[in-house]
Amino acid sequence: MQPSGVTTPTIYDVAERAGVSIATVSRVLNGTAAARPKTYEQVMTAVRELRFVPNNAARGLSQGLKKVVGIVFAGTPADDHLLSVEEESLLFVDAVVRGAEAAAQRLGYSLLLNGAGSTTGERTVAALTGKVDGLIVLDQVLPDRRVAPLAKRTPMVLLAGSGRTRSAYTVRVDNAGAMVEVAAHLVERHGLRRLAFMSGRASSPDSTVRAQSFVQSAVALGAEVAPLEPWRSDWTSGGAVQTIRAFLAADERLPDAIVCANDQMALGVIHALNGSGHRVPADVAVAGFDDISLARHLSPSLTTVRQPSRQLGRAAVEVLIDVIEGRPPTNRDIVLPTQLKVRGSCGCDHLGDDDLDAWRVEI
Amino acid sequence: MQPSGVTTPTIYDVAERAGVSIATVSRVLNGTAAARPKTYEQVMTAVRELRFVPNNAARGLSQGLKKVVGIVFAGTPADDHLLSVEEESLLFVDAVVRGAEAAAQRLGYSLLLNGAGSTTGERTVAALTGKVDGLIVLDQVLPDRRVAPLAKRTPMVLLAGSGRTRSAYTVRVDNAGAMVEVAAHLVERHGLRRLAFMSGRASSPDSTVRAQSFVQSAVALGAEVAPLEPWRSDWTSGGAVQTIRAFLAADERLPDAIVCANDQMALGVIHALNGSGHRVPADVAVAGFDDISLARHLSPSLTTVRQPSRQLGRAAVEVLIDVIEGRPPTNRDIVLPTQLKVRGSCGCDHLGDDDLDAWRVEI
């Protein structure tokens, strides 16, 4: 029964040791009802001596609430042989997870982490249903039309993505608005005309929305944007390096600016450009998206759209738990603000201290 | 009972619909015993129609196995107000978590994520005991002497750290050996004599071991190392920037090389140096530790010690599950290899393509 051989004390052990019934133990432990001071003490010392910790499985069964929320991200292919290859994961996802974890913990829940392959999303989500009270599903794991049936069975909030799904709660940023700002900055402030947008994986609504909005507003401002497809990459720095190299090998003329769907690709672009003798931002400007923590500490520092990643995770958890506990929020589509962070890679002189103080942490 | 109002079908619903007993349902679902083809089909269609998913709490209670392993990292202070400050988290930890998640999933387990504050480590770990079958505890969450009592109650593996704890399984890298290599490279290959080591948080055995080993071997090679304390930072880029600025403000002479306890600090060091007109590696060489995925795509690319972060997570999960399922490994201290990655920041000409092919991922 306990394969590991270690035996854990149960509430019965505590009750016996304290000379009371299990009901009493349960009550004092949960503060459900007051107990006589003496009884209280007896129970507590028994708990301490036995180092009793309630079995969450039993508690979950009894209460119908496991106090666990799951978060599913696109990333871990089930196939093991791919693991060695895909070493570079999405920093944005990690930040979201951190925020979600902190929020869950604060609200008395735990966070169950779960990667899903490109084809396993639906199955993964469905299976997880038995282990959690609710789910946070990130961009790219579930096509919009798969959401509704799943959301009907389990409290569920979609994090990032298009925001077009009405069947579940959504927490996201205004991708479209952010790209309008980027385009405006590049075209109007820097007078750049020949632009390119490097997309992430095709299955990502986030990437798609950013691309479309960027193209649209750039064109509206009189600039031209290179065809999207050849500029597609895979969200990673390594992938972006490859894409740029392929482009350079084809001996094509570089655009004035390359805007990337995330920071990691922007990094790769800068690296590849530097490696082939091109200067950023002198020869070509580069911008990213996310504002990963390292972005400001690079040379050149990265111009990017700040996305409140941790807060996204946190908001998602808060909404989810509200739903789980029967307080469905009225706002079903929460949109958090973005902020254009103008730094060195677009050609602006970076003052270097934009918000550095915020980074100080006592040792 | 179900605060969210959604009702989930149970095994009884399936049994009724299929016209069999719950025992039969359980058997076909778990493959415990063969069933007549017809019965099998009846059950499976009922399962499909009802979209039945077994309740993990019940299953865990019944079997004494929750199929969940927890991982505890130092990082999320319980205090909410600190969240806004500490935005930069350890990339190494994120990588470990990714590796652990993938491994857990492959072995049929789920990963429960849990941050612990500097003072809450013990309590957090103890409380988690009720939710999981075993725990992975990262560097910095538990002082060595707190490990034994906890490890006695729950299968537990320590990830990173000194490796000095005999009371639990340990998975780590050879920090000391790695630093010997770094020192040798800097002193013998580059002829540098005046060195400095930037530590991470004082509570981290990882940082301490690296520092000690580096100092020792550098001195043995005839170099001198600046006093450790003024060079201490907090693992983050932002912290490192501050440390360097403070140092420069004091108008002290820079060392020939600054070796950092992790890559993020190395990045910050380079950034701060660049910002004050110093050139890396021309004026001062810089090296890191971890080899985060971005390290090779920076300018200059980062010389660092590659640490197999994901594999650490994976190995920890594998060991843990072996213990949980009653197959205690004989090797209680698993040490994974590190590799010195000589790149641009130490002054070596970086060929640029060291292992770039490994980063290609199909889109």
Next chain:
DNA sequence: TTGTACGCGTTATCAG
């Protein structure tokens, strides 16, 4: 091959 009935550890409902 299948069904009955019990146990897993908690919480919660009732009496007392």
Next chain:
DNA sequence: CTGATAACGCGTACAA
């Protein structure tokens, strides 16, 4: 204020 005892949903001896 406290103690029996019935769920909770699933796995599994034990019988048939």
